[in-house]
Amino acid sequence: MVPQQVAHNSVVRFLRHDEGLGFRGQEGFCQGCLMLLGVPLDFRNTEDLRAAVNTFGEFHHWVSDDPYLVRSIVFAAFP
Numbered sequence: 001m002v003p004q005q006v007a008h009n010s011v012v013r014f015l016r017h018d019e020g021l022g023f024r025g026q027e028g029f030c031q032g033c034l035m036l037l038g039v040p041l042d043f044r045n046t047e048d049l050r051a052a053v054n055t056f057g058e059f060h061h062w063v064s065d066d067p068y069l070v071r072s073i074v075f076a077a078f079p
Contacts, residue, residue, distance in 0.1 A: 029058065029077040036072040049074055 006012050034053070043049070046062065049072060053059040057078030066073055 029079055031060075031075070031077045034074045034076055034078075036074060037070060039072045041069060044069070044072055 036049070036052070039049070039052075043052075046064075049062050050059040053074055053076050057076045060075045060077065062075065063073040
């Protein structure tokens with residue numbers, strides 16, 4: 001796209017999010033760590049966390065002995 005003059009020595013260029021320098025398109029699933037906040041204590045178990053994560057990714061395991069009950073750390077694969 002055409003650079004736009006903003007101020008005396010400033011120029012702004014707008015690029016599409018999928019065409020810029022450093023864009024890394026990737027097919028398939030990425031593996032990573034998710035932090036789910038505010039999960040009720042009744043649902044902090046493997047079955048319920050697996051059901052929640054499997055709506056958008058693939059559940060691997062979670063940190064069940066985390067001392068902070070407000071968060072649930074889940075390892076998963078997701079698109």
